[in-house]
Amino acid sequence: MTRILRCNPTSISFSHTGVPVFSSDETREAIEEASNHIHSTHTPLIFPTETVYGLGASITDPEAISKIFSTKGRPPDNPLIVHISSMDMLSPLLLPDFVLPDTYAALIERFWPGPLALLFPANPESVPTTITAGHPTVAVRMPSHPVARALIAVSGKPLAAPSGNSSGKPSPTRVEHVVRDLGDKVELILDGGACGFGVESTVVDGLAADGNLRILRPGGLTVEDIEDALRSQSRDHTHIPQVLVYRRDYIDKATEMAPTTPGMKYKHYSPSVPVSLLMTSQPPPDVHTTSLFDLVQSDLRLTGDSQSRTIGLMVTDESPLASSSLPAGHKLRVYSLGSAKDLSVMARRLFDGFLTLESEAVDIIYVEGVEEVREGLAIMNRVRKAAGQVYWVKESVQQEDK
DSSP: OOEEEEOOGGGEEEOTTOOEEESOHHHHHHHHHHHHHHHHTOSOEEEEOSSSEEEEEETTOHHHHHHHHHHHTOOTTSOOEEEOSSGGGTGGGBOTTOOOOHHHHHHHHHHSSSSEEEEEEBOTTTSOHHHHTTOSEEEEEOOOOHHHHHHHHHHTSOEEOOBSSOTTSOOOSSHHHHHHHHGGGOSEEEEOOSOSSOSOOEEEEOOSTTOOEEEEEOOSSOHHHHHHHHHHHOSSSSSOOOEEEBTTTBOOHHHHHSOSSTTSSSOOSOOSSOEEEEEOSOOOTTOOEEOHHHHHHHOGGGOSSOSOOEEEEEEOTTOGGGGOOOOTTOEEEEEEOOOTTOHHHHHHHHHHHHHHHHHTTOSEEEEEOOOSSTHHHHHHHHHHHHOSEEEEEOSSOOOOOO
């Protein structure tokens, strides 16, 4: 039977050495019980981070690490990110002769703790190959969520943790998402409330000889924030490394087929119903635009014996698509992503939207696209991976008499 222990993130603070201090006995006891679980049960547990809920286990417990993969149904060639609570935990994970690049030093100073994972050369004596999927590198991050950081610190163990969901499904940002998906597959869940970012961490590889940074997975930390940190670190502002985004600025098929970080090879973030991306920007040449009415009427996934379908629509508050009419008999369920003026809110609501509409038994989900800047880059990365189709639709609403 799954136990859910509630934690109050605001009751946790940290000393200058990273030791957690608790003002709530209930939260302290929950963290201590979770730490004991890590040390004694050889099974993973669910805990909150500032990005999404994670399914974690000590990197020194091969049985628990194996159960992460089996619980999620995760392919063994999909590596895990290691989570630490202090810089003292980082050194043993790395090759002894590794010298921290200036770029990494600047990013760590600015963004750790936070939603940033960095790729490092792994020490094979301390990082099992099951975590790295046989690669010589390991992605490491220091979460800023007080519950996650306190759990790692109290347990004294780096935790390997992917998102706490079945492989390929949307990542959970609330405890109810975890319960609905994994159910009784996990023994212990720490409930720290809703996650602040709502999409996974940004994964950066800065190990290439050219000194440039490559974003392997866009996430909670934006490209613009990383570029700003690099500019601030540069003394003369002339030798600033480039920040290159995978699939936007470069393609590496070899890495995609043998990924060094999660989210590169497999289909991700998909609810159990079909997802389509609706683009409202200027379409490419010779691409046909349509109305939502005509799209629903012609979508082959909505045909069949029943003429009544429930359409899930995820759009911004300003979108005229929310007022679209549908063919007779079809019902519309609208999930607001928030204002297009605040992409951080949209990122936070994205996975909740997928999972909420799925729980309402919609037959299909259409998601309105956003501009791929700041958090919009991570939003579109997730939607594109979830979507089976992409359509260009007219923004103006036309009432149809059909």
